[in-house]
Amino acid sequence: MLTDLERLIRLQQLDDFAEQARRTITEHPVRVQALDDRLTAAREHVAAARQHATDSQAARRALEKELATVQGRLSKFKDQLMEVKTNREYQAMQKEIEVAQQEVRGIEDRILERMVEADELAAGIRQTEAAQAAAQKDVDRERRAMEDDVARLQSELARTTPQRQVILTEISAVALSIYQTVAPQRKGQAVAEAREGLCTACHVRLRPKVFNDILRNDAIIQCDSCQRILYSAAATSTTPNASPSA
């Protein structure tokens, strides 16, 4: 293979890696923030569930207070019932007692509902606490993996950046100039593989003569359509006239 072509392929690999690595490193704080947001949400769910239970308990205590008041009134009526003189007074007192008893039953029902609700809310709290613990575990694991990833990319970048500098000095001025012209116009990709008669970057079909020349990998040949420098990865094992592989 033409040495310049080999260097261009390597340069493209290094640039692709550096681009991807820098993007991952740049996005790291955003991804950490997303993990923190997940933990915050899980904590808020626990707090909301606990608050719900606290509110329900307070409502139940208020009902119990109300019940005591009505029961007090009821026993006062019962005492008074012993002291009434007339039948009319007796009936009126009976009516008051009936109303109070109904009220007691109503309040007792509502207290019972709150007791059932308390069980459900306690189960809900346990559920949110379990979810929070699971989220914490996930986040810890993901954060460690991300930090390992960033550290690995940084050391890899430290290793490959000087390699790239060396290639830049070795590559011919003409070849480098093509690379540096095309790369910014093609989202950083100046070199592409040609395969089965196509440019794999822009998918345009190459003229047979051009494709055959590319298969030899002995010249800098650009795609007519996207201008990328083309090479063949299959060139060493395939001759131009070989039948297409299945």
Ligand SMILES: [Zn+2]
């Ligand atoms: Zn192309």
